[in-house]
Amino acid sequence: MNVPKSLSEQVSSATRLLAQPEVKLLGITQPLGEDATTVEQHIERAARLCYRTEGKMTASSSIRFLRGIILRGHESVLEHASATFRVLGGSRAYTHEQVRHRLLSFSQQSQRYVSEEDFRAVVPPEIAKDPEAMEAFVELVEHARRAYAQLKGLRLRNQDARFVLPNAVESGIVISGNFREWRHVIRTRCSPSAQWEIRRICGLMLRELQRHAPTVFGDLILDEKTWTVTHISETIGCKDAQQRVRKELAELEGRGEPPKRILRRLDDGELYRALFHVRRCLSPGCRETFAACGDLK
Numbered sequence: 325m326n327v328p329k330s331l332s333e334q335v336s337s338a339t340r341l342l343a344q345p346e347v348k349l350l351g352i353t354q355p356l357g358e359d360a361t362t363v364e365q366h367i368e369r370a371a372r373l374c375y376r377t378e379g380k381m382t383a384s385s386s387i388r389f390l391r392g393i394i395l396r397g398h399e400s401v402l403e404h405a406s407a408t409f410r411v412l413g414g415s416r417a418y419t420h421e422q423v424r425h426r427l428l429s430f431s432q433q434s435q436r437y438v439s440e441e442d443f444r445a446v447v448p449p450e451i452a453k454d455p456e457a458m459e460a461f462v463e464l465v466e467h468a469r470r471a472y473a474q475l476k477g478l479r480l481r482n483q484d485a486r487f488v489l490p491n492a493v494e495s496g497i498v499i500s501g502n503f504r505e506w507r508h509v510i511r512t513r514c515s516p517s518a519q520w521e522i523r524r525i526c527g528l529m530l531r532e533l534q535r536h537a538p539t540v541f542g543d544l545i546l547d548e549k550t551w552t553v554t555h556i557s558e559t560i561g562c563k564d565a566q567q568r569v570r571k572e573l574a575e576l577e578g579r580g581e582p583p584k585r586i587l588r589r590l591d592d593g594e595l596y597r598a599l600f601h602v603r604r605c606l607s608p609g610c611r612e613t614f615a616a617c618g619d620l621k
């Protein structure tokens with residue numbers, strides 16, 4: 325077997341080994357009509373019908389409005405917008421995890437119609453950094469490649485020859501989903517317990533989504549070193565969150581306004597973060613503070 329000796333030789337000579345996935349946003353909901361020009365206004369327009377407050381929409385109202393919707397958990401309105409991604413350079417191990425998300429829609433490269441004779445393999449970073457592991461990996465991948473070619477040489481069809489392929493085989497996939505489902509998938513798959521590959525791919529998707537819908541995906545903070553996501557409500561402590569919310573409530577009271585009007589102040593990112601914290605936190609102080617905001621349903 326002709327396996328290069330050094331790791332750098334292996335990586336540079338084995339052009340069929342892949343390290344990086346390529347995530348491309350192929351499409352995203354574009355509104356029609358003069359009252360909405362962005363995808364976020366498209367959601368706002370739909371959601372405002374519930375309250376018949378379409379007339380209150382302004383060029384900048386979607387930040388406050390959508391934050392209020394997300395904070396209160398009324399995420400069904402996010403289903404009015406969708407995005408489609410193409411992922412190349414992910415492994416079959418990754419795609420198998422991704423397709424478990426039943427509310428997404430998929431078109432995946434077929435191993436029946438497309439020959440895998442020249443397949444590329446995704447190398448896990450933990451294997452790539454260990455020369456001994458890398459040598460075993462390359463050897464097995466090349467062995468699978470030869471076995472596949474041998475079966476094809478025996479006139480077996482792709483659908484049968486593919487049984488010798490490893491999980492590392494690259495597979496192309498196109499995925500569509502609505503924004504509510506993307507939020508769910510990204511939070512589930514960018515958690516520290518998810519696998520590195522899906523974490524990275526979903527992180528790259530989040531980066532794109534935040535570019536086009538910064539408010540809808542703005543409460544998810546992406547760490548591009550680990551490709552993990554933290555929720556904004558986890559980035560503030562109970563004491564600070566309670567103080568910030570109480571300060572706002574006191575100001576409302578001073579003006580004789582009901583506490584519920586706090587939702588109208590959600591343009592303020594710090595207040596949004598604090599209010600989200602007290603809404604989600606189970607500590608008695610946070611629960612009391614959230615209750616003081618009135619009925620936010």
Ligand SMILES: Cc1cc2nc3c(=O)[nH]c(=O)nc-3n(C[C@H](O)[C@H](O)[C@H](O)COP(=O)(O)OP(=O)(O)OC[C@H]3O[C@@H](n4cnc5c(N)ncnc54)[C@H](O)[C@@H]3O)c2cc1C
Nearest residue numbers: 421424425426427428505508509512513515516517518519
């Ligand atoms: C860290 C990690 C480890 C995992 N390990 C394993 C494992 O060892 N073995 C394994 O088999 N899987 C494993 N999974 C996959 C996991 O069990 C789920 O299949 C996958 O995360 C899809 O989640 P979901 O059902 O929430 O999402 P989706 O299918 O995206 O659905 C979104 C939401 O819609 C609702 N929904 C969807 N379908 C239905 C339905 N039929 N009925 C009611 N409500 C529905 C639910 O609220 C669901 O949360 C793992 C996932 C993670 C993140």
